[in-house]
Amino acid sequence: xxxxxxxxxxxxxxxxxxxxxxxxxxxxxxxxxxxxxxxxxxxxxxxxxxxxxxxxxxxxxxxxxxxxxxxxxxxxxxxxxxxxxxxxxxxxxxxxxxxxxxxxxxxxxxxxxxxxxxxxxxxxxxxxxxxxxxxxxxxxxxxxxxxxxxxxxxxxxxxxxxxxxxxxxxxxxxxxxxxxxxxxxxxxxxxxxxxxxxxxxxxxxxxxxxxxxxxxxxxxxxxxxxxxxxxxxxxxxxxxxxxxxxxxxxxxxxxxxxxxxxxxxxxxxxxxxxxxxxxxxxxxxxxxxxxxxxxxxxxxxxxxxxxxxxxxxxxxxxxxxxxxxxxxxxxxxxxxxxxxxxxxxxxxxxxxxxxxxxxxxxxxxxxxxxxxxxxxxxxxxxxxxxxxxxxxxxxxxxxxxxxxxxxxxxxxxxxxxxxxxxxxxxxxxxxxxxxxxxxxxxxxxxxxxxxxxxxxxxxxxxxxxxxxxxxxxxxxxxxxxxxxxxxxxxxxxxxxxxxx
Numbered sequence: 001x002x003x004x005x006x007x008x009x010x011x012x013x014x015x016x017x018x019x020x021x022x023x024x025x026x027x028x029x030x031x032x033x034x035x036x037x038x039x040x041x042x043x044x045x046x047x048x049x050x051x052x053x054x055x056x057x058x059x060x061x062x063x064x065x066x067x068x069x070x071x072x073x074x075x076x077x078x079x080x081x082x083x084x085x086x087x088x089x090x091x092x093x094x095x096x097x098x099x100x101x102x103x104x105x106x107x108x109x110x111x112x113x114x115x116x117x118x119x120x121x122x123x124x125x126x127x128x129x130x131x132x133x134x135x136x137x138x139x140x141x142x143x144x145x146x147x148x149x150x151x152x153x154x155x156x157x158x159x160x161x162x163x164x165x166x167x168x169x170x171x172x173x174x175x176x177x178x179x180x181x182x183x184x185x186x187x188x189x190x191x192x193x194x195x196x197x198x199x200x201x202x203x204x205x206x207x208x209x210x211x212x213x214x215x216x217x218x219x220x221x222x223x224x225x226x227x228x229x230x231x232x233x234x235x236x237x238x239x240x241x242x243x244x245x246x247x248x249x250x251x252x253x254x255x256x257x258x259x260x261x262x263x264x265x266x267x268x269x270x271x272x273x274x275x276x277x278x279x280x281x282x283x284x285x286x287x288x289x290x291x292x293x294x295x296x297x298x299x300x301x302x303x304x305x306x307x308x309x310x311x312x313x314x315x316x317x318x319x320x321x322x323x324x325x326x327x328x329x330x331x332x333x334x335x336x337x338x339x340x341x342x343x344x345x346x347x348x349x350x351x352x353x354x355x356x357x358x359x360x361x362x363x364x365x366x367x368x369x370x371x372x373x374x375x376x377x378x379x380x381x382x383x384x385x386x387x388x389x390x391x392x393x394x395x396x397x398x399x400x401x402x403x404x405x406x407x408x409x410x411x412x413x414x415x416x417x418x419x420x421x422x423x424x425x426x427x428x429x430x431x432x433x434x435x436x437x438x439x440x441x442x443x444x445x446x447x448x449x450x451x452x453x454x455x456x457x458x459x460x461x462x463x464x465x466x467x468x469x470x471x472x473x474x475x476x477x478x479x480x481x482x483x484x485x486x487x488x489x490x491x492x493x494x495x496x497x498x499x500x
Contacts, residue, residue, distance in 0.1 A: 009043050009046070009048075009050065009108055009334075012104055012107075012108060012334055013104075013108070015104065016101045016104060016105075017098070017100070017101055018098060018101050020206070021098065021101050021102065021105065021202075021203040021206060021207075022051075022105055022199060022203070023199065023202035023203065023206060024038070024051055024052060024053045024054060024199075024202075025054050025202070026054040026056050026060065026220055026221050026222060027202070027205050027206075027209075027215075027218065027219060027220040027221075028056075028060060028063055028064045028067065028219055028220075028221065029063060029064065029067035029215075029216060029219070030067070030215030030216045031215075033054065033056075033060075034054070035053070035054030035055060035056070037054075037055040037057075038052035038053060038054060038055050039052065039053060039055045039195060039222075039224045040052055040053075041053055041109055041195070041196065041197075041198060041199065042196075042345070043108055043109070043111075044109075044110070044111030044341070044342040044343065044344055044345070044380060044381045045111060045331070045332045045333065045341065045342045045376070045377060045380040045381075045382070046377045046379055046380050047346075047377070047379035047380055047381065048379070050108055050109055050199075051199070053195075053198045053199070053222045054221075054222050054223075055222065055223055055224055055225065056221040056222060056223045056225070056228060057223070057225060057228050058225065058227055058228040058231050060221055060223075060228070061190070061221055061223075061228050061229070061231035061232065061235075062231060062235070064190050064219035064221055065161060065190055065219075065231065065232075065235050065237050065238060066237065067216045067219060068161045068188040068189065068190050068216065068217070068219050068237075069160070069161050069188070069237045070216055071188045071214055071215075071216030071217040072158070072160055072161050072186070072187060072188035072217065074214065074216075075186055075188060075214050075217045076157075076158045076186035076187070079186065081135045081136040081138065081184075082135075082136055084132075084135045084183065084184055084185075084186065085132045085133065085135040085136055085184070086132075087132075087183075087211055087212050087213050088128050088129075088131060088132035088135065088180060088183060088184060088211075089128075089129070089132045090211035090212055091128050091207060091208050091211035091213065092125050092128040092129045092132060093211075094207040094210055094211055095121065095124065095125040095128065095176075095204065095207055096122070096125050098203075098207065099118060099121040099122060099125070100118070101203070102117075102121045102172060102200060102203050102204070103117035103118040103120075103121050104117070104334070105199050105200055105203055106120065106121065106171060106172060106197070106200045107333040107334050107341070108199070108333075108334075109171070109196065109197045109198075109199050109200065110168060110169070110171060110196070110197050110200075110333075110341075110344060111297070111333055111341040111342040111343065111344055111381065112296050112297065112333055112341045113333045113338050113339060113340070113341050114333055114334050114336070114338075116295065116296060116333075116341075117333070120170055120172050120173050121172050123170075123172075123173045123461075123463075124170075124172035124173040124175070124176040124177075124204070125176070126462070126463040127173070127176040127177045127180045127181075127463045127479060128176050128180045129463070130180070130463035130464065130479070131180035131181045131183075131184040131483070131484065132180075132184065134181070134184055134481065134483075134484050135184035135185070137481075137484070138156040138185055138484060138488060139156070140153055140154045140155050140156055141153065141154045145494070147496070149496065149497055149498045149499040149500075150494060150495065150496045150497075150498065151494070151495045151498055152492065152493070152494050152495075153492075153493050153495070154490050154491065154492055154493070155490070155491045155493060156185070156488045156489070156490055156491075157186075157488055157489055157491055158182075158185045158186035158187045158487060158488055158489075159187060159239045159240045159263055159487055159488060159489050160187060160188075160237075160238075160239035160240065161187070161188050161189075161190065161237055161238045161239055161240075162178075162179075162182045162187045162188065162189045162190070162238070162239070162240040162241070162242060162487065163189075163190050163192070163232030163233065163235075163238045163240070163241040163242070164178045164179055164182075164189050164190065164191045164192065164242050165191075165192045165229065165232065165241070165242070165243040165244070165245070165253070166178065166191065166192075166193055166194055166201070166244055167194055167244045167245050167301075168194035168195075168196035168197040168344055169296055169299045169300055169301070169344070170296070170300075171193070171194060171197035171200035171201060172200050172204060174244050175191065175193070175200075175201055175204055176204065177463075177467070177478045177479055177483070178242045178244075178265075178478065179191065179218070181478075181483045181484045181486065181487050182240075182242075182487045183213065183217065183218075184484065184487075185484060185487045185488045187240070187487050188216070188217040188218070188219075189217070189218055189219065190219040190221065190232060190238065191205070191218070191219065191220045191221070192221055192222075192223065192229045192232060193220065193222055195222065195223070195224050196344050196345065197344075198222040201220060201222075202220060202222075205218055205220045230253075230256060233253050233256035233257045233259075233262070234256055234259060234260065235260070236260045238260075238262060239262055239263065240262055240263040240264070240265075240486070240487065241253060241257045241262050241263070241264050241265070242264070242265040242476075242478075242486070243264075243265070243266055243267070244267040244268075244301070245268065246268065246269055247268040247269040247426075247427070247472045247473070247474075250266040250268040250474060251472075253266075254266060263486070263489075264475065264476065265468075265474075265475065265476030265477075265478065265486050266474035266475050266476060267301065267429075267467070267468060267469065267473075267474045267476070267478060268301075268427075268429075268469065268472060268473050268474040269301065269401055269427055269429070269472065269473060270301045270302055270303070270305065270401060270427050270429035270430055270469065270473055271305045271306065271399070271400075271401050271425045271426075271427040271429075272292075272302055272303060272304050272305050272306070272429060272430040272431055272432065272450070273304075273305075273306050273308060273421070273422035273423075273425075273431050273432070273433075273448070274288075274289060274292065274293070274304035274306065274307045274308065274431075274432040274433070274458075275308045275309075275418050275422060275431075275432065275433035275434070275444070276307070276308070276309040276310065276313065276317055276433070276434050277310050277415070277418070277433065277434060277435040277437070277440065278310040278312045278313050279435055279436050279437050279440070280313070280434035280435050280436065280456075281434065281436060281456070282313060282316055282317055282320060283320065284434060284456060285317060285434040286317065286320045286321050286324055287324075287458070288432065288434060288454070288456070288457055288458035289304060289307060289321055289407065289458065290321075290324050290325075290458070291458035291459060292304045292430075292432060292454070292458030292459070292460075293307075293405070293407050293458075294325070294328065294340065294385055294405055294407075297340050297341055297342070297343055297385075297404065297405050298352075298385075298402065298403065298404045298405035298406065299343060299344065299348065299403050299404065301429055301430075302429060302430035302452065302460065302461065303403070304407070304432060304458070305397070305401055305402055305408075306397070306398060306408060306410060306421075306422075307407055307408060307409045307410065308410045308411075308412050308418050308421055308422065309409055309410070309411055309412070310411070310412060310413070310418070311411045311412065311413060314389075314409065314411045317409075318367060318387070318389050318409055321387060321407065321409075322367045322368045322387050325368055325369065325385050325386075325387055325407070326368055327339075328340045328385050330342075330373045330376065330382055330384060330385070331373070331375070331376055332376075332377075340385055340405065342376075342380045342381040342382045343381045343382070343383065343404055344381065345381055346381055348381060348403060348404055349381050349382070349383050349404070351402065351403065351404060352383050352386070352402060352404035352405070352406050353383065354396070355395075355396050355397045355400070355402050355404075355406055355408075356370050356386060356388065356406065358395055358396040358397070359388050359391055359395045359396070359397055359408065360388075362392065362394060362395050363390060363392070364388045364389065364390045364391050364392070364395065364408070365388065365389045365390045366386065366387075366388060367386075367387040367388065367389050368384075368385075368386060368387050369383075369384035369385050369386030369387060369405075369406075370384060370386050371383070371384050372384065383404065383405065384405075385405040385406075385407075386405060386406045386407065387406075387407045387408075387409065388406065388407070388408045388409060389409045390409075391408040391409055391410045392410070393410070393421070393424070395408070398410075399425065401427070415440065415443075415444070418433075418444075419444060419447045419448065422448060422449075423447075423448065423449045425471075426471055426472045427450075427469070427471060427472055427473045428449045428450040428451060428469050428470035428471035428472070428473045429450055429451055429452065429468075429469035429473035429474070430450055430451070430452045430453070430454070430460060430469075431448040431449075431450040431452070431453050431454070432453070432454040432455075432457075432458060432460075433445075433448070433453075433454075433455060434455075434456050435455075435456070436456075441455050441456075449470060449471065450469060450470060450473070451466075451467075451468045451469040451470050451473065451477075452465075452467065452468075452469075461479075462479070463479050463480070464479070464480055464481075465479060465480055466478070466479060466480040466481075466482045466483065467479045467480070467483075
């Protein structure tokens with residue numbers, strides 16, 4: 001269903017070279033299914049309804065899972081690794097050919113800037129390209145046997161039907177990072193996209209089928225019904241669940257999945273430290289902070305949530321960071337002058353406000369931001385990028401992931417204190433630090449309790465780099481050579497009496 005003609009973003013939809021990529025239906029058992037029930041999707045810069053999307057039921061998920069099982073059994077046995085590689089490469093080509101349209105759709109439902117959206121689509125496509133090349137590299141081994149006249153070897157085989165549950169902050173990249181390796185090894189997938197951003201997922205699925213991937217290998221079911229979505233975790237047919245989202249939900253889904261002993265990959269919450277030592281290149285540190293704090297308006301799981309700055313350089317760093325933050329232009333994502341879009345919903349705005357108010361009440365200072373921009377739609381989900389100084393560990397922002405454009409600055413005295421403060425969290429996804437001392441770089445990189453570390457950079461995500469956390473930030477790794485292993489099982493084959 002399309003938005004009403006009075007909506008200000010109708011013009012953007014009319015610019016699509018392929019309007020057929022804006023899809024409100026589900027894709028089940030090889031067909032686009034028109035909904036009997038729908039739910040609204042909102043455009044974040046106005047708060048208006050962008051469109052209504054299929055609201056699928058538990059019965060629909062049961063049908064999709066059965067279809068995916070049928071598809072997996074045919075796909076895994078009838079295609080070679082080389083053929084699967086070629087199919088993924090065709091899908092990559094189609095994504096890149098249509099990246100402007102996908103980016104426009106992404107902006108309309110997510111709110112991020114067009115430049116960021118185009119970058120995300122290319123990032124999403126890079127996973128398809130990467131795993132198209134990894135498809136033929138699921139090598140087995142021959143193991144020297146302890147028994148005479150015996151050979152032991154291993155086979156790597158697809159796990160089966162995979163349930164995929166993705167977040168709204170990267171609606172293109174989080175899907176391809178999960179399903180490209182699954183398809184590469186011969187699995188099928190049942191995707192439950194985020195209710196905030198289902199349109200991007202539908203466009204990607206349409207292109208995957210156009211690329212020649214068997215229709216019943218990919219199922220897409222938007223829903224607002226949590227009970228329907230739990231079928232992914234409880235069905236004995238589904239052999240693997242991959243989820244990106246909050247730790248609370250991830251723990252719940254993991255418990256459900258263990259009821260049938262599924263493999264799980266969980267990429268969960270973060271509370272990333274960003275440390276600036278006195279020997280750092282301050283300008284480089286400010287640049288890094290801008291990248292990893294304000295990308296996607298601060299709505300990333302690897303976002304710098306706590307900025308620790310050594311006291312001797314805190315004043316300089318803060319002044320330079322504030323100057324850069326005040327250059328940001330908040331507005332509608334499709335406006336070329338915009339560098340910061342809205343948050344995805346009203347709850348996100350309220351959480352940022354709550355963290356600012358709590359910090360100020362406990363003695364922090366607001367260096368910039370804190371309010372709503374004047375030249376935006378008041379019904380949109382906007383808040384100014386903000387910087388707090390004088391932040392202490394008793395404030396909410398020290399322990400609760402903000403998920404918004406708020407940079408809280410803590411001060412520290414020693415390296416040991418910085419590491420202790422950085423690790424004082426139940427989470428362990430990403431961490432960053434800046435130093436020109438090579439010894440310190442090695443010590444701190446080793447000491448930080450997280451799955452990803454950025455040293456003198458705020459950019460740590462790429463198809464070739466393993467992505468995942470420790471502690472309550474999850475289990476498993478996505479992307480890289482290690483990401484393929486999440487979707488296969490290892491079978492040991494022992495051949496005896498080889499001299500007979």
